[in-house]
Amino acid sequence: MRELGFTPPDLAPDDTRLIERRHAFYVPGYDPEARHRYHALFARELGRYAARFEMRLHHVSPLVESADRRTQTWTVDAGLAGRRTATTFEILLWDDMVRRDMARPVLASLLLLLLSVGHSLGTGTLLHLFRLSRRFAGVIPLYPLVVSSILLAVGAGIGSGLTRLVGQPAGSWGAILVAVAAALGFVQLAMPVLDRFFLRQLANDWVFKWQHGNGWREDYTACLDAMAARVAARIDADGADEITLVGHSSGALAVVEVAARVIVLRPGARLSLLTLGAGLPLVALVPRAARVRADIAAVVACDRVVWAEYQAPQDWMNFPGFNPARDLGPPPARVANPLIRSARFREIVDPAVYRRVRRRPFRMHFQFLFANDRPGEFDVFALLLGPRSLRDRVLAPDIVPLREPAGSHP
Incomplete structure (x- = not known):
């Protein structure tokens, strides 16, 4: 594995302002249950986090879904006594596409899986992915292909x-x-059992990325355009101190593509971009994915965007050591992004828990969104709820900055 960590030489100037209001857009991964999962996950894990680290001030509002069912929103007030940050979370949903994909007949799914793997072998994409991460390629697409x-x-x-x-x-x-x-x-007949092990989801996830890389998902491209329009409208209307785009898994590439569109729509806007457990190479290495690579390059070169990328060698479903500024062809003349850091799961997960989950790929993949067991530099709640800007927090990380001493009261 290549060195896991990178600080761009042309990083934007210091950003040490304190954040009182933040608007965080979250794009889920390839998840058919996204609209039912993330508010509950966030509230549960924040409750655990608050109990572990004695964070007295935290309030999560009920979930509000938009009339068009394309977004879900909730707010969080959190922080230390006398230093509170209000964060609005807005989920940009695309789970309807995932469910349509997974509703295909079994024969159609298997044929698409075989065709996509054969095509990826023929173009050399699959071998390139193997060189970057054998474990990722073993999970997607070989696991569903072999089991099927x-x-x-x-x-x-x-x-x-x-x-x-x-x-x-x-x-x-x-x-x-x-x-x-x-x-x-x-x-x-075996599908209900296989679904418990995510076989159908992983098979369709691979096919989706193959289709998107080849430019055959106009529905998804239109969805990315709509997401960018929502972010641009929020920039015009919000007045937040920091607007952050957050993507986990497949959602990580989505927020990069959305950010590239927002750069064009709102040339003067500043954005923070947080990607967790990303699988960018799955799409970006497809030979015909020129638009995707151009979007990534635009964000890499933009000094109005602060992009922080967290990777983990223990996560079977990301590419630790992958650097889009270096590994997608010649780098742009200016490299302003991304800041790459290790989540250091071994340090923040309790050893007993770590031993229990380290061979469960999906569980380790979602560790990015779970509350830490132990203090650490990577802390998803400090990144999204704390008073420091994303750039400042990544460059000068505190250890659990939301921790409040026992006996203190808001």
Whole structure:
């Protein structure tokens, strides 16, 4: 693994202002349950965080969904006595697309998975991904591909046994149809169990990224445009001290693409950009993904954006050591982003918990959004709720800056 950490040589000037009001846009990953997950997750984990680190002042408002069901909003007041920050969270939703993808017939999903893997092998993209992270490539796409192939083979074997029972000659059209029907039926019957292990979600996630990289997801491109328009409108209307775009997993690339659009829509605006557990190479390395690479390059070069990227070697579903300023071709003349740091999960997760979850890819992937067990430089609540700007917090990290001494009262 390459060195995990980078500070751009052309970083913007110091940003040490105190933040009293922050507006944070959050883009989820490829998650069919996004609209039901993140407010509850945030409230639960903030409650745990407050109890562990004696943070007395914290209030999470109820969830409010917009009339068009494209956004969800809630507010948080948090901080120390005499130093409070009000943060508005606004989730930019695209889970309807994910659910449509996952509603495909099993045969269509498997065919798309095979086609996308074959195409990625032919273009060299898959081998490049393997060189960057064998574990990521093992989870997406090889895990769903291998498991699906095994299940199809078992189902076909069952079908072959059935053809002998009903007296169909081996190799006849009848025998072939029975074997195919049995294989697909076996996979369909196994799907409720497979869904518990995220097989269908990971398979469709890979296919989605392949399609997006090749420019075949006009619905998603339109969604990114709409997200950028919402951010631009908020810049015009809000008056917040800091506007932050936050993306986890697949949402990390989405917020970079949204930021690139906002740079064009509002040339004078300042943005903070926080990406967690990102999988940018999955799309950016597709040969035809020129628009995606151009969006990333625009954000890399923009000194009005502060982009902080947190990676973790323990997370099987990110690319630790990947630097978009270096690894997507010749760097731009100016490199203002991103600030790359390690989340250092070993330091912030209780050792007993770490031993229990370190081989559970999805659990480790979501650690970026969970409350720390121990104080550490990476602290998602300090980054999003604290009084310091994102740039200042990353360059000069405190250890749990929201901690309040016992006996203190707001």
